[in-house]
Amino acid sequence: GSDLLAQERARATFDVKKLTLALYGSKELERLNRILKILENDPVFDKSNIYYMGRNELFEHALKKDKRLAQLIKKHKWNVEEIQIADLFLDLPGPFGLHRGMFIPTIFGQGSEEQKKKFLIPALKYEIIGCYAQTELGHGSNVQGLETSATYIPETDEFEIHSPHLTASKWWIGGLGRTANHAIVMALLKSNGKDFGPHPFIIQIRDMETHQPLSGITIGDIGPKFGYNSTDNGFMLFDHVRIPRSNMLSKFSQIKQGTGEYIRPPNDKLSYGTMVFVRAMIVTGVRVALARAATIAIRYSAVRRQFVDKDEPKKLKDGRIVETCVLDYTMQQYRLFPVIAQAYACYYTSKAMVDSYMNYMKQSSGGDFSSLADLHASSSGLKSLTTSMAVDSIEDCRRACGGHGYSSFSGFVTFYQNYLPNTTWEGDNYILTHQTVRYLLKTFREVVSNKNPEAYSHSNTSPTITYILQFLNNPNQTCTATTPSDFKNHEVQLRAFGHRSAYLIANAVDQIDNHKKSWNSMLIEVNRISRAHCQYLMARDFITALQKRHQQDEDERLRVLHDNPALIEVMTSVCNLFVLNTMEKELGEFLECGYLTSSQAKLIRFQVYDLLKEIRPNAVNLVDAFYVPEFMLQSALGRYDGKVYETMFDWASKEPLNEITLDINPNSEVLFRNKNGKARL
Amino acid sequence: GSDLLAQERARATFDVKKLTLALYGSKELERLNRILKILENDPVFDKSNIYYMGRNELFEHALKKDKRLAQLIKKHKWNVEEIQIADLFLDLPGPFGLHRGMFIPTIFGQGSEEQKKKFLIPALKYEIIGCYAQTELGHGSNVQGLETSATYIPETDEFEIHSPHLTASKWWIGGLGRTANHAIVMALLKSNGKDFGPHPFIIQIRDMETHQPLSGITIGDIGPKFGYNSTDNGFMLFDHVRIPRSNMLSKFSQIKQGTGEYIRPPNDKLSYGTMVFVRAMIVTGVRVALARAATIAIRYSAVRRQFVDKDEPKKLKDGRIVETCVLDYTMQQYRLFPVIAQAYACYYTSKAMVDSYMNYMKQSSGGDFSSLADLHASSSGLKSLTTSMAVDSIEDCRRACGGHGYSSFSGFVTFYQNYLPNTTWEGDNYILTHQTVRYLLKTFREVVSNKNPEAYSHSNTSPTITYILQFLNNPNQTCTATTPSDFKNHEVQLRAFGHRSAYLIANAVDQIDNHKKSWNSMLIEVNRISRAHCQYLMARDFITALQKRHQQDEDERLRVLHDNPALIEVMTSVCNLFVLNTMEKELGEFLECGYLTSSQAKLIRFQVYDLLKEIRPNAVNLVDAFYVPEFMLQSALGRYDGKVYETMFDWASKEPLNEITLDINPNSEVLFRNKNGKARL
C-alpha cells in the first residue's frame, strides 16, 4: 500500500501543506498540533482496545477518559475552543460531555449572577456534574408539550417538581443515567393557577456522598442504543420534589417571592443568536465528518486493487499486468469525489455562518437586529441539509470499501453510529425546515408587496432577497449555457440555484395564499424549498470564497488561498464538482421549473464526468490536506502509510473471542470450554 | 397507544386477514404459525435479554440457539424451507448459519456421490460443521484474483493448499473464526505447472477432539463488525497443507490421478440457474425487511403525537384539543407510505422471480435454456436495486421515529446492522449491475441488427425485447397523460419506464459502438441503466399481478386477491404509489429523455399527494397485513398493542449498567464503586 499512496502523492498539482494552511490558518494549526501531541502521548487516551469493548467496559473507559480530560483542562488552562478540539480528537462521547456542552453554557447564559456563583464555579471545577434534561418520553420536538411541572408554592417559597404521567419521564438525557448529580430541568412553570410554559430549573438530583438519587427522584440509564453507548443517556421521574425558588434560572424570567407573580423575559433575540452559532458549529462538525469519511475511502480505494480493466489494463514496469486500483473506476470516483467536494463546501459554508454570526453580534450590539431573521432561518435549513448529507455520505464511503467497510477496523462503524443522532437532535431535520420556509415565504410576500422597499437598497441585502428579486424581474428566464464548460461559469450556476428556489417559493405562496392550502398539506414542498434555498447558499459561499475580494487580506486563510494559483485552480475544480453534482442530483427540479432544457441536462453530466478526470490526480492529496490525524481516524483502511492489510491482520489477532474454544456438538450443553476440553464455568 | 391503534384498525376498507391470505396462501400461513409457536415457546430462544448482550455473551447465546435449532430440525424433520422460516423468525445470525446456508448446499450441488456420502451425511447430522471460504483479505469481488493455491502433487496423489501472501488469508468467512471444523475452500487449482483458476476443495481444518486448528493452519475471528457480531467471521492461512486428491469437489471438474490431467466442467448454465434462485430469495428477504421496518414506523407514528396542527387541530369528544399524531403530517406519510408500497412491490417481484425460475427449470429440463440469460441479468440488477432500496428505507423508517428510533428498543438497530451486508455480499451492488447491462446492450444490438428475429415472435418474448422494440418503433414518442389521474393508467406507467430504459440503453450503445467509449468510462451510465431496467421490471410485476388472468385460478394467493374487490382496490392504490413515487424520484431521467414534459411532472406530484390521502386510512392495516410477528419485531415502538411507552420504560429498567454506582470525582482513580461507596474491584 505504501508505494501506491506515494505514487498518488507524487501526482499532486498543488502544495498539500499550503492547502492545509489555507483551511486552518497558522495559529489554529499550531493549536491543533499542540493539543494532539498531549492527547496522543497520554496512556489514558490509548485507543488500541476501543473496538473490542462491550458496553460496561466502554462506559468505564469513557469515564476514565473524561476524568483525565478534566484534569488536563485544569492543568493546561484550556479554553472552550481548545476543549472542543480535544473532544474532537478523543472522539468518544463520555459521561461528562453534556456537563461541558450544555450544563455549563446554560447556567452561563441563563443564570443570574448569584446562580453563577453558586453553580457555575463548582461546575467548572467538576465539584458538581450536571446534565441538560429537556426531552421527555412523550415529547421532544414540541417543547411546549412537555409535562413535567414546576409549581410555585408561596407558603414555603419553593417549587414543586412533578412528573404527572409515565410519558413525563425525562428521557435521552446525556450523562443523567449514572453520572450527573445536578440537572437543568425544563419544566412547565405554574404559579397562581396559571401555566407559563417551559422554563429551566437547576436541580440537585443525587446525593453528593452516596451518589444515590435523592428522595422522590427515580433515575436510570435508558439502555442500549445505535451508538453513544459510552454515554449514559438517562431517564428521570419526579414525585413532588421541592426545590427553593432560587433554583429557577432567572436571568430572563422570574417568579416573585410570595406573590408568585411572573416576570416576563425580554425579547428572545439573544437565544436565537445562540442557536445560529450552535448550528454553525454543527456544520463545522459536518465538514470534519465528511473529511474523515472521504479520507478513509479515498486512501483505501487507492490501495485496493480489484479486477483487470480490460480496455486499459494497468502494467508494471516489467510489463506484467496487474489489477486496477478501484479508485480508477469511474463509478468509484463518482461515488467518492463528490464527498470530498461536500467537505470543502461545508468548510466554506460554516466559515460564512461564523462570519455572519460575528457580523450580526457587532450590529446587534449597536441595536441593529435586521440580519437575524435571515441568519436564523438559513442556519436551521443548513443544519438539516448538511447533517443529512453527512450521514448519507459517510455510509456511501463505508460501502465503497466493500466487505472491509463493514469491519469495525475500517474506522467507519463507531464513527457512523455516533454521528447519526445529528440528524435528530438540535432540531429534527424535517421539522427544522418549517422555520426556514416560514421565513422564506414571508420574505417573498414582503418583496412582492414591496412593503419594505428600503430594505433592498442596503449594501448587504440578504441573498434571499437578491434571488427573489431576480426571479420576480423575470419569472420565465432560462439558462443560457450551450456547452459543458458554460456550466463552469459561477454566475450561470448561482442563477440556476436562485431561480429554482424562488420558483418553488412562488409556487408555495400561490398555493397557500390563492388556493387556501393548509400548512400541513404543503410540508413536502416545504422540505424541497428548504433544500433548494440551502443548496443555493452552499454554492454561493463556496464561490464567494474563490472570488478575490479586498477584505481577504485580513483573513490569513483566504490570503494563502488566493496567493497560490495552484490552490485556486484545484479548489475551482472541487467547487464546480460540488455545484454541478448537486445540480445533477436535483435535475428533476431544474427541469421541472423550466429553467434547464433536457439538452442542458446532458451538458451538465458531461461536465461532471470531466471534473472527475480533472480531480483524479489530486484525490489523495485533497484528502491529505484535510489533515485528519491517525489518532482520530483509528482506521486500518485509511492509514496515511497505506498499510491496510498488515493492520487488519494485526488488529484481528487481538480479538478477545479468539481466546475461547467451543464445544460445537449440538447435543452437548457445554458452549465454551477450556483448551484442554473441559467446560469453562 | 392501544386505543389509537384500535381507531386506525376500525378504519380499514378491506379485510386484513384476507390480504394476509393473499400474500402467503393458507398452506404457508399454517406453516408459519406452526413454526412460530414452537420457537416462541422454547426458553432457549427467549429474546428478552438480547439487546443488553456484549459480543462474547451474544456469541455464546447464538451458539446455544444454533444448537437448539439443530435439535429441533432433527426432531420435527424440518425441510429447507421450514428451516429458513425458523431462521427468519429467530433473526440472530449464528455460528452454524453458513454450515446450513453454504456448506451443505455446495457439497450437495458440486460434490460427487462419494463425497456426498463422506461429507454430506455427517454434515446433515451436525457431526461435522462447515463453512464457505472464498473471500480473501485482498480479494472478494474478483474471484479470479484469489491467491490461495491448491497444487496437485502426483507423487502422493495429494493437493498442497498454500497461502503465498498475507493478502491470501481467507477473510470474512462466517462460522470459521471459532466454530467450523471443515471448510469449502476456493483455491487456484494448479497442476502440471498450469493454473486452472479457482475451484472448491473440502478441507478439515480443526481437530475433531480438541477443536484446535490442524497443523499448518492458522485460524481466528476477524474481530468486531457493524453487525453480525453473533457470528464468528474468521480468517485462515495455510502453510503447505496436504489434502487427498479426493477432497476436490468433483461433480463438474476433476484432476486425474497420477497424470494430473484436468477434466473440464460442462457448461455453467446450472450454476447460473442457482444464482437466479438465490437472488430471488434475497428479494424475498427484502420484502420481509421492508415490511418489518414499515410495521414499526407506521404503528409508532399512529401512537406518537407531536404538536397541535393549527389549521386542523385534533379534538377529543369533549372538545379538548390534543396533539396530532405524526402519521397525519403529510411529510411523515410521504416518508413512510412509499416503504409500504416498496414492500408490496418486492413481494410481487420476488414471486415473479421464483415463478420464472420454476418455468426455466421446466424448460431447461427439456433442453431449452433460452430464458436464462434474461433471467440471470435481471436477477443481478434486481438484487442490487432492491437491497440498496431496503437499507435506505429501513434507515428512513428508523429516523421517522425521532429520538426513540435510535434506541435499540426501537427494534431497528440490530435489525439494520445485520441487514446491511446484503448490499455487499452475493455480489457488490455496483459490480452486479455490470452483468445486467452487458446483457441489455447485447440484446439491444441484436434487436437492432435483427440477427435473431424469430426470438421476438415467441409468445413469451422477454420484457426487455418488448420495450426495446417499442422504443425502436418510435424513439421520439412522448407521454400522452394530460391529467393527474391519467398517470394511474398502468399502460401509461409501463410505457414511461420502458421508454426511459430503452433510451438509456440506446445512448450507451451509441457511445460505445460509435464513439469508442471504454467500458470503464461508461460505468456511471451502466448503473443508471440497470436501475431503470429493474424499476421497469418491478412496476411490471406489480401491475401484472393486479390484472386478472386465467392462470390465476391455479394460484390460491392470486385467486384470493382477485375474488375480493376491496383488496384489488387498496392494492391498486399501493401499486400506483409505488410506480408514481418511483417516477417522481427519477423525474430527472424521465424529463431528460424528453418523454415527460415539466407540466406532466407536476401532474405526477399531484397524483402522488392524492395517493397518500387515499392510503392514509389503511396505513396501519396495510402493515398489519404483512403479519410480522412480535417475536421477530422485538420492538417497543412497533408493538401490535401500541403500548410504546410502558415497554420503553420496562426495558430500560433492565439495563445492566443500572447496577453500577460511579465515583465521578475527576481526581479519584476509582470509577465504579459499590453502593456503600467502596471501590469495586
Ligand SMILES: Cc1cc2nc3c(=O)[nH]c(=O)nc-3n(C[C@H](O)[C@H](O)[C@H](O)COP(=O)(O)OP(=O)(O)OC[C@H]3O[C@@H](n4cnc5c(N)ncnc54)[C@H](O)[C@@H]3O)c2cc1C
Ligand atoms: C443520542 C441522543 C442524545 C440526546 N441527548 C439529549 C439530551 O442530553 N437532553 C435532551 O433534552 N434531549 C436529548 N435528546 C433528545 C432529542 O433532542 C430528541 O430526540 C429530538 O429533539 C427529537 O424529538 P423526538 O424524539 O420527540 O421526535 P418527534 O418529534 O417525536 O418526531 C417523530 C417523527 O415525527 C415527525 N414530526 C414531528 N412533528 C412534526 C410536524 N409538526 N410535522 C411533520 N413531522 C413531524 C418528525 O419529523 C419525526 O419523523 C437526545 C436524543 C438522542 C437520540
Ligand SMILES: Cc1cc2nc3c(=O)[nH]c(=O)nc-3n(C[C@H](O)[C@H](O)[C@H](O)COP(=O)(O)OP(=O)(O)OC[C@H]3O[C@@H](n4cnc5c(N)ncnc54)[C@H](O)[C@@H]3O)c2cc1C
Ligand atoms: C458480514 C459479511 C459476511 C461475509 N461472509 C462471507 C463468507 O461466509 N464467505 C466468503 O467467502 N465471503 C464472505 N464475505 C465477503 C463478501 O462476499 C465480500 O466482501 C464481497 O464479495 C465484496 O467483495 P470485496 O470486499 O472484495 O469488495 P471489493 O471488490 O474490494 O470492492 C471495493 C469497492 O470497489 C468497487 N469495485 C471493485 N471492482 C470494481 C469494478 N470493476 N468497477 C467498479 N467498481 C469496482 C466496489 O464497488 C466497492 O465499492 C462476507 C462479507 C461480509 C461483509
